[in-house]
Amino acid sequence: MAMAAPGRCRVELVRAGLKAWQLGPHAVREWVAPFRSLLGCQRRCVSSVGTATFSNPRLASASRHYGQGSAMDHFVGVSQPENSLTSCAPAVSMYRDEQNLLLVQPPDMPENPRVLRVVLLGAPNAGKSTLSNQLLGRNVFPVSKKVHTTRCQALGVITEKESQVILLDTPGIISPVKQKRHHLELSLLEDPWKSMESADLVLVLVDVSDKWTRNQLSPQVLQCLTQFSQVPSILVLNKVDCLKQKSILLELTAALTEGVVNGKKLNIRQAFRPCPDTHCPRPAAKDLNTQSEKNARKIGWPNFQEIFMLSALSQEDVKTLKQYLLAQAQPGPWEFHSGVLTSQTPEEICTNKIREKLLEYLPQEVPYNVQQKTVVWEEGPSGELIIHQNLLVPKESHMRILIGEKGHLISQIAQEVGRDLMDIFLCDIQIRLSVKLLK
Known part of the structure; x- marks a missing residue:
């Protein structure tokens, strides 16, 4: 990477600032005063x-x-x-050195810091990066209509008042078969699982505008939730603005939660469409003889704590989710300086x-x-x-x-x-x- 003289001067400026910061707020104020006009x-x-x-x-x-x-x-x-x-979100430095210096700085925590690590899971193209960008306030993650836009785990940081939420925007979770068939990077297969190991909360995103995939959670997502069942999870139904019939959301909620949210049964009698064949039994009435058959038919997760229905493009919708995430932060030290937006x-x-x-x-x-x-x-x-x-x-x-x-x-x-x-x-x-x- 080539850098002109002004760039080197700026990095030196930052380093001098870091030294002043270590001496305390008074030293920082004295150091920065001559540069305010600049x-x-x-x-x-x-x-x-x-x-x-x-x-x-x-x-x-x-x-x-x-x-x-x-x-x-x-x-x-x-x-x-x-x-x-x-x-109000901080910008990202155009200099690698400055970004690296900021990432290793001790966090400027308040007296009672709170922190939450959130993993975003979902099928490819469910809208994870779009939602992450809206939560962060800047479009630092790539977004497109094609699948596998995100190729590896990316980290974003939301810092407001005493709370810090760390977003782990993972690639769309896929099967090993697809990874080999399409010669995709191994990160597409491994990163979602690695992220779960340090998660405090799992956000499962479902694209309700995709009629082919919206009726059930993917086997890979279910496997991930099952293996890390101790991690709290929430369900986010995305792209609700694309639905003409809002009643579909009731049906999807019933299917994707198995009729249970936060340990309570939902009243979902109207969530199932009448079966055209009067002799066709309801799903609950089917006799599942073996555990393997039950797992094969499993399409939802009964342990979601909350459900959000939103459009990731709507600032108001996302603001509600953002405030929820900030409220879920638990007492603990911050991991990053408040000036960090992404790693x-x-x-x-x-x-x-x-x-x-x-x-x-x-x-x-x-x-x-x-x-x-x-x-x-x-x-x-x-x-x-x-x-x-x-x-x-x-x-x-x-x-x-x-x-x-x-x-x-x-x-x-x-x-x-x-x-x-x-x-x-x-x-x-x-x-x-x-x-x-x-x-």
Whole structure:
């Protein structure tokens, strides 16, 4: 990773700040005073691909030299204006060194800290990353309509008042057969199980708009819940805004909870549709002779503590869930400084964001065959972040698809990634994507 002189100066600035922080709040206030004017300066936001440029005046009016709400601001204690145009969530540093320094800093805990580790489980494309982004307040996790957008476990941190909630956004849980058949990374198979070992709460997400998968929990999710039955769990029915008939939610609740929530039986007499065959017995009346047959027919989990019905795209819906999670935090030491939003490196965030757009715009298997290689990651002469990434494809036909007519598609992808990264890093972005044939 190449870094210009201003970048090195900034890292040194952070290190000096860390030393001052170790001496106490008074030393931090004295150290940061000369830099307040520097932290408040404005900038124009520009992103480019090739010779094309675009600007975003709305974001420019809210950004500052280090970005409003940046990790630096949270670290040194610079207060935020009440009418801030950006989210109250801290931004992510565009420098790996600064991000690493923040991750290893002792947590700035209040007198009575509380903490909760939450694992998000669900089938691929259930909306786990979308929900995580909404809970965090910034889109730091990749999201697309295609499956397996999240390739490995990613960590996000919500810190409010005395409570800290740590979100473990896992890949969509799959079977070993699918992992081998499609030659997927081993992390897709292993990470959800590893996350459960340290979980305080499990959030099981179900996409109710998918009529093929919504009627039962996947065998892998059920196996995970069964193996870690001591971990409390909640059920979240996602994408309820896509349902025209809300009565379906009652049926799904009955099936996915086996009619029991928080140890209490639900009144679910109307949850089952009449069977067209009058001689067809209800599920409860069937004689299950063996334990193996019972397990084979198991479609729900009777140990959920709560049920939430929401759209992960609705801020109001997600706010209710967020407040619930914060309230579930138990007394215990924080794991991270309040300025930490995610454990991902800035380069990982950028690579994931580009892959998100590739999955969104490229057909069928094409995006899964693209290899990404970052060749430039440095600070420019005006302090902007300059990124150059090569996209390597195995076929010339894939090159033509990715570039698009007159280069419009690759330009559009670069511009959208640039806008997303400005919101995450809160700094100016210049990004260039080059499409090359894999040799």
